Amino acid sequence: MLLEMKHITKEYGTLRANDDVDLSLREGEILAVVGENGAGKSTLMKILYGLEKPTEGDIYINGELQKFRSPHDAMAKKIGMVQQHFMLLQPCTVAENIVYGHEPKKSGIFFDRKRAAAITKELCEKYGLSIDPSLIVSNCPVGLQQRVEILKVLYQDASIIIFDEPSAVLTPQEVGELLKTIKKLASMGKSIIIITHKLSEVMEVADRVMVMRQGKRIKEMAKSETSIEELSFLMVGRHIVERKIPPQETTGTVLDVQDLVLSGSDKKNILDHFSIHVDAGEIVGIAGVSGNGQSELIECITGLTQITSGDILICGKTIVGKTVGERRTAGCACIPEDRYLWGCAKQATLTETSIMAHQREPAISRYGILNTKGIQKFTSGLLERYDVRSGGLSQKTGELSGGNLQKMIVAREIELNSNLLIAAEPTRGVDIGAMEFIHSRLLDKRAKGDAVLLISSELTEIMTLSDRIYVIYDGKVAGEFRKQDATEESLGILMMGGESNEPKAV
């Protein structure tokens, strides 16, 4: 056995993040560790990588007892980790990032950047990953940045590679590439641990699967002996029932985007004569590969970007030229794409985060003076009803796990009781339990007769929830479907810029 972790227990105060967990890894094997957010997967990996010390338990490599005090010790034993949040020098080149720590030198002190590029090329060829060493990292899409992280680990000659939620930030295409890479690395003798909660990925790459729940190892099995259904049951601890969405009549248009044009810096239109509408009582999905104008569409509607021409109406009144605040009052709530960048202030407490946009409600403030008791009541109510697991009202927002923070933001925006809710990537990077929960809340919103505009790069999410679907490609509406007419194939072709063979549906 290459790697063994025995009886690992980690306690943070009274919380048992890991409870007597065993893990083993053979050479050239891909082990998937699955579980919901907070199941203890990341803690276990932090212990293996020397970022945390276990309260109890030992780590053995090739039968030898190890004591890791820092990632440095782990790296010395050829353990490498591809972090979920990249540790990259954004303004530097790919090559500079890869050789960092062991830079090639000229005459003892000078940084030999040519050799660094050559080393990167060699590395790329050896592992069949292609990337231009001279690219500036900040100009690379997320998928390529992750590739830089992988190459960094390979340059350090790691033989055990940990991937921490590697697909959380990737587009579906990039995920495909990543899974191929992981398989290839394993076939070249690298041993791989992948932490994830996306079960389709597990079924595609893993040799063995270990399920964790509430800090414990629940079960471990060969992939061939299990199924997505069994794994999701083990992860969540209950069966996930397939959702039945009752059909519902719509009443009147809430959001009406008319011939919207947003021009970019190079004369090309980012949104090009874009027209959609969302009615009361329906969820309308925008399907598309990210980067085709979705973010800009949200910014145009919410008022973060000024449009070039066209009109946007909410409940029949134009909101063009109105401020963000006025648009919110007019009935536009938004679950933003990036919860850390737009959704919250990381340093703010949970109470502060929860009242953002609610601050003028009578229960929250009067005559500009905040009502502390009212706020606390409001926030505790949100946390309870939306099942946000936190360390108390005064916890910093940034300390919440991704899924819990997302639930918090969903709670805040839904509680605005607006006519329109924009939900952008509402379940990106959250686990099955949280995803189910958020989906239910969106459907409740629909049942109340409000309009929901759902923008997501997860096609399954769009297809499950939406009553109507628009496909966006290159800033234009490439197609419109009713739920019953949409298939993954027909949407997929339009998303990639292909022409639909069928006459336009609807």
Place this chain on the structure above:
Amino acid sequence: MNWEYIASIVNSTLRMTTPILLAALGSAICSKVGVFNIALEAQMLIATFFSIVVNYFTRNVYLSVLAGIFSGALIGYIVAVLQVKYRAADMVIGTSMNLLVSGATSFLLYLIFGLRGKLVDSSLVSLPKINLPLIRDIPFLGRMLENLTIIDYLAYVIAILMFIYLYKTVSGFRTLSVGINKEASESLGTKALRIQMSVVTLSGALCGLGGVVLSMGQVTMFTENMTSGRGFIAMAAASLGVSHPLLTIVSSLFFGLCQSIGSALQNVIKSQLTMTLPYIATILALMLSGWRSLKSKNGRSI
């Protein structure tokens, strides 16, 4: 306007530039490692004082210069400990350091010498002036480079060396990486804290050298608050030069020119007004660079 006049303006620009450039390099290298050091004024002022104190007691140029550099570095080190190691707020530390040194030097001046305002003594030795053979006989060029000190030349050498260090060496690359992403650099074994602290101390030494030029270059004396805001002008120069050593040379020369014109016009316009010229230039220059970066940022987001 004649050639002689232009040459004398160039000459005074070069002299005015040196302290600003040295301090601006100190400011630039701090921003490169992600530390916002606004104690430049303190780092310079303490050096003007201690170089003259040592000068008074030893009459030795070298010891005086060293005293200036060390006292500047000491203030830099204190800033490093408080601001980098113990993460005190940069504004608080910087401002209090500037005020503290300003008060302390006046106090010490009174305590040691029983003087108020300034210390002038005919026995103080100044930095040796260099008049390059051959060049001094060329009419225009000779006048331009007349009576400069070794530090006036050294400042440019330091800027170039700093450029080579940061952009060409491995160690410089690691230093830059700390400012770019401290967490990432630490995750790969770079001792970020140590680098930041050394850099802030170094900036103190550079400012110290700049202070020495002020008190022992054109004049040889100490007056209270004789840096008169040069530390802040240096911050502006560094910021205008996007903290790049070579661009900082250009921006420092610009501020040197403003000061030189300001003092040249003193006989024409009221001096109170001409003295504001460098500061008006600072505000305009910062507005310009802010406007430019805002524009490029907007371009990217769309």
